[in-house]
Amino acid sequence: MFSTILEQIVNGIVTGSVYAIVAVGMTMIFGVLRAINFAHGEYYMLGTFGAWFSIDYLGLSYEASIVVGVLSTIVIAYVVGKLVMQRMVGAPAESGVLATLGIALVLQNTVILVFGGGYKFFADGYIEPVSILGFSLAQQRILILVVCLLVFVGLELMVTYSRMGKSMRAVSQNVDCCEVVGIDVPQVVLRTFILGAALAALSGVLTAPVNVSVYGGMGELITFKTLPIIIMGGLGNVRGTFFAAMILGVAESLVATYVGLQFRDTVGFATLILMLMWRPHGLFSTQARF
Amino acid sequence: MSLTETAQQIRRRDLRIPLGAILLVIALTAPFIGSRYVTHSLIIALIFMLPAHGLNLLVGYTGLLSLAQAAFFGIGAYTAGLLAVTYGTPFYVNVVAAGLAAGAIALPLGIPALRLRSTSFVMCTLGFVIIGQAIAKNWISVTRGDMGLSSIPKPHFALGPLSFTVSGTMGFYYLALAIGALATLAVWAIVRSPAGRNMIAIRENETLAESVGIPTWRYKLIVFMISAVFAGVGGSIYAHYLTVVSPLTFQMYYSTTMLIIVLGGGAGTISGVVFGSLLFVGLTEALRITPELRMIAYGLCLLALVFWFRQGFAPLINRFWNAIGGAK
Numbered sequence: 001m002f003s004t005i006l007e008q009i010v011n012g013i014v015t016g017s018v019y020a021i022v023a024v025g026m027t028m029i030f031g032v033l034r035a036i037n038f039a040h041g042e043y044y045m046l047g048t049f050g051a052w053f054s055i056d057y058l059g060l061s062y063e064a065s066i067v068v069g070v071l072s073t074i075v076i077a078y079v080v081g082k083l084v085m086q087r088m089v090g091a092p093a094e095s096g097v098l099a100t101l102g103i104a105l106v107l108q109n110t111v112i113l114v115f116g117g118g119y120k121f122f123a124d125g126y127i128e129p130v131s132i133l134g135f136s137l138a139q140q141r142i143l144i145l146v147v148c149l150l151v152f153v154g155l156e157l158m159v160t161y162s163r164m165g166k167s168m169r170a171v172s173q174n175v176d177c178c179e180v181v182g183i184d185v186p187q188v189v190l191r192t193f194i195l196g197a198a199l200a201a202l203s204g205v206l207t208a209p210v211n212v213s214v215y216g217g218m219g220e221l222i223t224f225k226t227l228p229i230i231i232m233g234g235l236g237n238v239r240g241t242f243f244a245a246m247i248l249g250v251a252e253s254l255v256a257t258y259v260g261l262q263f264r265d266t267v268g269f270a271t272l273i274l275m276l277m278w279r280p281h282g283l284f285s286t287q288a289r290f
Numbered sequence: 291m292s293l294t295e296t297a298q299q300i301r302r303r304d305l306r307i308p309l310g311a312i313l314l315v316i317a318l319t320a321p322f323i324g325s326r327y328v329t330h331s332l333i334i335a336l337i338f339m340l341p342a343h344g345l346n347l348l349v350g351y352t353g354l355l356s357l358a359q360a361a362f363f364g365i366g367a368y369t370a371g372l373l374a375v376t377y378g379t380p381f382y383v384n385v386v387a388a389g390l391a392a393g394a395i396a397l398p399l400g401i402p403a404l405r406l407r408s409t410s411f412v413m414c415t416l417g418f419v420i421i422g423q424a425i426a427k428n429w430i431s432v433t434r435g436d437m438g439l440s441s442i443p444k445p446h447f448a449l450g451p452l453s454f455t456v457s458g459t460m461g462f463y464y465l466a467l468a469i470g471a472l473a474t475l476a477v478w479a480i481v482r483s484p485a486g487r488n489m490i491a492i493r494e495n496e497t498l499a500e501s502v503g504i505p506t507w508r509y510k511l512i513v514f515m516i517s518a519v520f521a522g523v524g525g526s527i528y529a530h531y532l533t534v535v536s537p538l539t540f541q542m543y544y545s546t547t548m549l550i551i552v553l554g555g556g557a558g559t560i561s562g563v564v565f566g567s568l569l570f571v572g573l574t575e576a577l578r579i580t581p582e583l584r585m586i587a588y589g590l591c592l593l594a595l596v597f598w599f600r601q602g603f604a605p606l607i608n609r610f611w612n613a614i615g616g617a618k
Contacts (some may be wrong), residue, residue, distance in 0.1 A: 105588055273414055
């Protein structure tokens with residue numbers, strides 16, 4: 001009994017790590033643009049498709065497919081960023097919603113049109129189980145955990161110390177002042193956006209061996225789960241996003257086991273609505289940042 | 291110079307009444323002119339016009355961007371389907387019940403949701419669609435889950451000794467046309483009333499509207515409910531037309547479609563919504579464009595609307611209307 005709960009919690013933390021890597025990109029994009037990126041899950045999907053394509057069609061190894069998946073997403077994100085995201089600087093919130101919804105439709109359906117709408121099988125990755133402290137856990141899940149921790153330590157350092165991180169924080173505080181002191185706001189927006197999309201893609205490629213199935217509509221669900229996380233974490237808050245993702249991951253895992261698998265995907269939106277009602281500024285801050 | 295100009299203006303005739311008459315004749319004879327498939331496309335366009343009218347009151351007149359329309363559309367479809375299949379109630383009862391059910395559910399959903407602003411409101415309304423779909427999928431004892439409801443009867447009317455069933459595409463077209471026309475008139479009446487002007491005031495500046503004594507909170511809640519009623523009625527007709535309802539009625543895709551109709555046609559104009567539903571739903575259906583291509587086109591339209599044509603087709607329609615009216 002106890003070990004089942006513990007196992008579910010560990011599984012939840014792994015799922016949480018996946019969400020965390022996606023959500024942190026979305027929250028940073030919100031920070032610089034003040035807009036929710038409703039297309040964020042699509043970059044997760046693009047990364048997965050890039051990796052699946054390079055394994056199935058090009059016969060590359062899983063390691064190489066990670067690179068291909070992330071790089072191809074970066075290229076697409078660069079184009080989208082140049083054409084769309086940079087225009088959203090200073091635009092009203094509604095424009096951001098509509099524009100990113102539009103991007104989500106275009107990306108998702110282009111992929112379905114090119115590769116077909118059926119489920120694909122992702123047959124690679126480190127799926128051998130290893131035994132740690134009495135649990136057996138797939139290697140891939142450990143890899144996800146490790147990458148998640150590395151990503152967050154890296155981001156924390158970047159946001160605190162690097163020039164890029166400092167300019168990101170500056171843009172998220174006051175766009176007008178940034179322009180006065182000579183920070184290239186569109187450039188910061190583009191870089192943040194590409195970084196976020198690349199992280200989403202990385203998360204997609206890392207999860208693919210665990211989820212096994214790859215399909216065009218997979219990004220939508222991820223976008224929907226990212227929304228409650230970034231609200232819980234406090235919009236624009238990197239560290240908060242990490243803990244919020246873990247909470248959602250564990251909650252989903254427990255609900256799936258003890259309430260019913262079909263209710264797993266509802267947890268996120270129930271959380272989202274409750275959070276928006278009572279703590280729109282997130283779990284970890286005392287007042288709204290934006 | 292000015293004299294000749296005036297003379298020219300007089301020579302230009304007001305063609306609005308003849309054009310209106312022609313459009314009316316086309317609307318009334320469309321099933322005889324077009325093929326069965328074209329008629330079907332027009333029916334779908336007319337059905338989607340209803341939730342779009344509701345959304346227009348919300349987005350175009352009150353300034354609230356909502357994605358919840360598909361949730362109310364689904365609630366309407368399920369209400370009508372369940373009533374018809376379980377109790378065998380007639381069509382008009384189902385339509386009214388579906389509208390009322392959607393409106394009634396909109397009240398408890400609207401009270402918390404409308405306290406949120408801009409992006410938060412959008413996310414919350416999106417949540418309603420997802421949760422609606424989850425309920426339709428998992429409340430199997432009532433909704434029959436993924437199997438959905440099937441063999442919903444075609445509309446049947448009984449007036450004393452007279453009774454007839456609307457079964458063919460042609461009959462359904464006239465039914466949808468009548469309901470669509472009624473809905474358009476209803477929106478027109480709402481918008482023209484003092485309440486409509488108060489809604490516009492809320493859209494333009496909510497704080498100012500509040501300060502001149504408009505009960506903005508009550509207005510927003512009531513408009514949210516009215517828009518849900520429109521969506522519910524649309525959903526019930528959709529259920530009766532397709533004769534099946536499945537959890538896929540709760541789809542983001544439908545919300546996006548309704549948004550495209552309103553924004554593409556021109557938010558805050560009634561003619562825009564009518565035109566938008568014919569163009570974005572009717573035409574794409576008639577051309578048998580695959581769903582994927584259609585959604586790519588919708589996505590590109592959204593981008594174009596946001597960055598270049600903020601008012602959609604409305605300015606174009608207005609210019610055309612004024613031009614044939616003889617104005618320069």
